[in-house]
Amino acid sequence: MNQTVGVIGLGAMGAALAAAQIKAGHHTVVWNRTVQKAEALAAIGASIAKTPAALMARSRVILVCVDRCETAEAALRDVWQTDALVRHVVVQLGTTTPVEARRFAGKVEAAGGAALDGAIMFYPDKVGVDGNEPLLVGGSQDGFEIAKPFLQQISSNLVDLGDNVAAAAALDLGLLTTSVSLYAGVAHAARLCEAEGADVGLLANLCGHGPRAQERFEIIAKAAFPLGSLHDGGSMAVWADVARNIHQHATDAGINADLPAFLNSLYRRAVNAGLGGEDVAALVKTLRA
Numbered sequence: 440m441n442q443t444v445g446v447i448g449l450g451a452m453g454a455a456l457a458a459a460q461i462k463a464g465h466h467t468v469v470w471n472r473t474v475q476k477a478e479a480l481a482a483i484g485a486s487i488a489k490t491p492a493a494l495m496a497r498s499r500v501i502l503v504c505v506d507r508c509e510t511a512e513a514a515l516r517d518v519w520q521t522d523a524l525v526r527h528v529v530v531q532l533g534t535t536t537p538v539e540a541r542r543f544a545g546k547v548e549a550a551g552g553a554a555l556d557g558a559i560m561f562y563p564d565k566v567g568v569d570g571n572e573p574l575l576v577g578g579s580q581d582g583f584e585i586a587k588p589f590l591q592q593i594s595s596n597l598v599d600l601g602d603n604v605a606a607a608a609a610l611d612l613g614l615l616t617t618s619v620s621l622y623a624g625v626a627h628a629a630r631l632c633e634a635e636g637a638d639v640g641l642l643a644n645l646c647g648h649g650p651r652a653q654e655r656f657e658i659i660a661k662a663a664f665p666l667g668s669l670h671d672g673g674s675m676a677v678w679a680d681v682a683r684n685i686h687q688h689a690t691d692a693g694i695n696a697d698l699p700a701f702l703n704s705l706y707r708r709a710v711n712a713g714l715g716g717e718d719v720a721a722l723v724k725t726l727r728a
Contacts, residue, residue, distance in 0.1 A: 443468065444589045445498030447491055447514055448505035448533065449476040455563035456502055456532070459592040461485055463568075470494045472514075492517045495527060500586045504532045507680075508539035512546065524552030528582040530590070532557045536612060536684050537605035538691045544578060544604040553582030556604045558611035559593065571596045575611070578604040612688055615681045618651070619702050622678065625652050626722035629659045633727075658720040666718050675722070676715035679706035 442465050446457040449471035460467040461484045470488045471477045477487045488494035491514050495501060503511045511533055518524060529547045531540065535556060544554035561572035574593050576583060577600030583590075590597050600606040629639050643656030654670040663669035686703035689696035705725065712728075714721045 442466065442500075442588065443498050445469070445488070445494040445501040446485075447471075447494060447501060447503045447511075449480065450504070450506070451563045452532075452559065452566070453502075453504035454480060455566040456504055456593060457485055458483065459566050459568075460589060463592045465589065465592070468494050468497045470514075490517065491515055495524070499526060500528045500530065500589050502530050502532055502589065506533060508533065508535045508543055512543060515546075519546055519550055521549070522551045524550040527552040528555065528579070528586045529553070530555040530557055530576070530582075530586055532559055534611070534681070534684065535608045536688045536691065537608045538688065540605045540608040553579035553585070554604060555579060555582050555586060556607050557590070558607040560611070560614070561594070566593055568592060568595055570594045573598050575600055575607040577601060577606040612685060616685050616699075619678055619682045619685065619706065620698070621648060621652055622655060622719045622722060623702055623705055625655045625659075625720065626726055629656060629723045630726040633723075655718075655720040658718055659723050664714075664717045664721045664724075666716060668718075670718075672718050672720075674715060675706070675709050675717050675719050678719045679703075679710045679715070682706040 444460050444465050445468045446453055447470050449469060457467055457469050457480050467485045468488050469477050469480050469485045470491050481487050495518055505511050511531060524547055529552050531543050540556040547554035555576050555578035557574060557576040559574055565572050572594060573596045575598045576590060580602055583599060632639050632642055639656055640660035643653050643660060646653045646656055658669050661669060666674050682702045686699035689699040709722055709725045712725060714724060
């Protein structure tokens with residue numbers, strides 16, 4: 440039986456989520472700040488809501504996929520009122536810190552709804568029932584059962600983290616911490632070789648830290664810093680936001696913040712130097728200055 444789902448936020452990931460729901464035969468209502476992205480989905484069967492509140496009125500389950508938690512909160516400002524979300528399940532699928540996940544869930548619950556927070560551990564091109572990369576989801580267990588038919592269209596590997604609404608954000612941020620630390624290490628290792636006249640390209644071949652590190656070394660060796668010109672990957676601005684979130688979490692959680700503070704400073708320095716639109720491998724440029 441067809442069911443209705445709402446999708447708020449139609450960037451690359453949000454659009455992929457909505458397309459997966461449409462492909463499954465679910466009536467899909469979408470909203471985005473810029474209507475052009477919604478119109479592209481309307482062409483394949485989605486309905487466009489004029490406001491997030493209008494979307495809520497037509498959808499029991501709402502998938503929210505925007506860049507930051509504060510953006511999600513702003514998008515839903517018209518529904519943060521008592522009982523506005525009764526019988527609704529809101530699934531936050533953007534990047535959050537654990538503190539943000541709990542805050543967002545608290546607002547949903549205060550408005551009468553069931554809250555879930557999820558971490559999509561793959562890129563938009565892997566969205567779909569044929570994918571087996573994990574989709575981590577925690578929060579209201581009643582809400583999870585209601586949202587499950589829609590979440591299963593995102594990935595066949597749906598991981599229920601129980602009622603801990605901050606667990607997905609913690610696991611996602613933990614994995615991302617290894618990435619921002621690795622990329623900073625790549626930049627330093629490349630600079631070390633440059634200073635001693637050693638071949639950075641050979642270092643790439645010797646790298647035992649997986650393909651993402653090797654690709655960053657190759658980008659540095661060939662000075663292929665424009666985003667996507669040699670290898671796919673996230674921009675400096677995206678990874679700087681990740682580093683900021685890691686630092687913020689360390690501060691919020693009261694754990695040692697020495698490494699997060701350094702990483703946040705390093706990545707922010709790169710963005711401030713105008714490297715935000717380049718591949719994260721461009722960190723090496725800040726170490727050359």
